[in-house]
Amino acid sequence: MKDHAQYADSLALYAMHGLDDEREMAELRQHLDSCGECRRELEALRADVALLALSTSGPQPPQRSRERLMQAIAAEPRIQHKHKSRFVLGRLQSRWLTVAPIAVAVLVLIASVALVRENLHLRNTRDQLARDLLEQRQKAALAMEVMQMMNDSSLPRMTLVSAKSVPQPQIKMIYQPQKGHVLLMANNLPALPDDKVYELWLISANDNKPMPAGTFSADQKGSALMLHAMQDGGIPAKTFAVTIEPRGGSPTPTMPIQFAPAG
């Protein structure tokens, strides 16, 4: 049986979901059930963990992120508490009692015709949406397959070069200027210290200013993959460059340039 101090040491990792021994976790939970002091300490550690999370605050998400959220929210159905209206039959006057059934029948007929037309329209729309959805799903499945293969570092990947050459760092990228999307794939990148990342810069053809175009890090094999969306689309690119920046990225590039287009 462990003593109180040993449980206390495990609490910090428990607060971060960092314990992976099921038996130890079960034992700790049992101890928490009976130990108020450890429960209070766990609450305090969770608050400490939150401070750690807050330490990274600084970089702001691009404006399009806010727009994307607000659009998604506007499209979300919300549960509303509706007030039901009540009918009070006893207040109808006698004249209305004779005319009302005819008026109701006419209204029902008009409504039925409208509903049939609406139904046909909705069916057509539904069929079109189903076709669009199928097409989108097929495209998404293809894109997902590409992304999964690129992201799976266990798959063999190779760049074929001249048999006599030594593997060199290489970055390949595609820029979609209308949407502002950048796809970057890199191989043989030198490893960076933990507090550094690579950052891609788009040099605008309009004013020659460098604009941040995403940060990325190399995995153990020196490979990296990044899909980044620029804050705004439609920016013509004069060229691109890669620098090394502090983790989280920088507003302006730190010299020297590590990678630039060949030629």
Place this chain on the structure above:
Amino acid sequence: MHVSGTQVSNQKDEAALITRIRAGDESAMADLYDRYSGIVYGVALRVLANTSAAEDVVQEVFLQLWRNPQDFDPDRGKLAPWLAVIARNRAIDLLRKRPMEDDIDELPIATGVDLEDEASQRLAISKVRGVLGQLPADQRRLLEMAFFEGLTHTEIASKTGEPLGTVKTRIRSGLVALRKAFS
């Protein structure tokens, strides 16, 4: 912990914001995003080191609050730490390709630190960074591996060569050092 008049007023302000969100007020969600998106984005970017993936986490965290505003109880604490830890957990799930899950009862909400306005957030963040900067580099690294990389204690011990017990003790004492700075 000392609670100032500004904190009480901010807490009321936050509760009012959540009440409006529960009533389906989209402008309240916009206000909340403007106030806390930097915190959510910052932690997601630190974990994932990828701006697009971090934006996806931002989207997901705020949508979760919009869909389930009752998950957050303003009487029990504050939004900033709650959102920051949800963002961290989502980002780690993505990083480690784990199914997403959160027990909202396990999320921190009672830091006792004033975080509602920009100035107090900046002050708290700079204080946290100061404490982290004063920790020995290897202890700071242990905290980062556990929190920002989502590694388990066994993985950390195997990666660093430190005994399991030492890993646990040093991670806990690092967190306690943060707490002391705000007490």
